[in-house]
Amino acid sequence: MTTQRLFIASVILFFIAVFILSTTPAAQAATTSCEITVEANDAMAFNTKSIEVSKSCKEFTVNLKHVGKIAKNVMGHNLVIAKVSDQQAVLDDGIQSGAAGDYVKAKDARVIMATKVIGGGETSTAKFNVSKLNSTDSYTFFCSFPGHAFMMKGAVKLV
Numbered sequence: 086m087t088t089q090r091l092f093i094a095s096v097i098l099f100f101i102a103v104f105i106l107s108t109t110p111a112a113q114a115a116t117t118s119c120e121i122t123v124e125a126n127d128a129m130a131f132n133t134k135s136i137e138v139s140k141s142c143k144e145f146t147v148n149l150k151h152v153g154k155i156a157k158n159v160m161g162h163n164l165v166i167a168k169v170s171d172q173q174a175v176l177d178d179g180i181q182s183g184a185a186g187d188y189v190k191a192k193d194a195r196v197i198m199a200t201k202v203i204g205g206g207e208t209s210t211a212k213f214n215v216s217k218l219n220s221t222d223s224y225t226f227f228c229s230f231p232g233h234a235f236m237m238k239g240a241v242k243l244v
């Protein structure tokens with residue numbers, strides 16, 4: 086009987102704890118994550134138009150998830166972060182690198198971060214030092230697979 090009561094009491098305490106945690110500011114602060122998961126699909130689209138990077142993060146991680154089915158040689162996607170002013174040059178040089186180079190020029194100093202090119206069902210993770218962003222420049226993310234960036238792009242905001 087005592088063990089049963091203890092069990093019930095601990096179950097109740099657990100639910101109280103979950104309730105408190107879900108309503109405290111600490112739980113809300115946890116949404117200021119230093120990580121984001123972005124989905125890309127077979128319709129040549131990302132599922133977001135902006136990535137917010139908190140200044141409080143030292144490193145920021147991007148998980149790219151291709152939720153489509155088409156292979157990477159046909160509908161491959163990556164996620165590249167660069168200054169808006171560097172986007173076209175990064176794309177032009179990226180095409181020269183071809184599929185084997187994930188459509189990003191090797192050691193391109195203008196590239197702040199780039200995932201690998203992935204196909205349907207695959208994921209790729211990359212991260213960068215937030216100190217690479219400053220509050221005066223404008224940054225963008227895009228897919229450097231040939232012909233995709235006009236559809237697949239968005240803003241990277243330092244917040």
Ligand SMILES: [Cu+2]
Pocket residue numbers: 129160161162163228229230233237
């Ligand atoms: Cu793409």
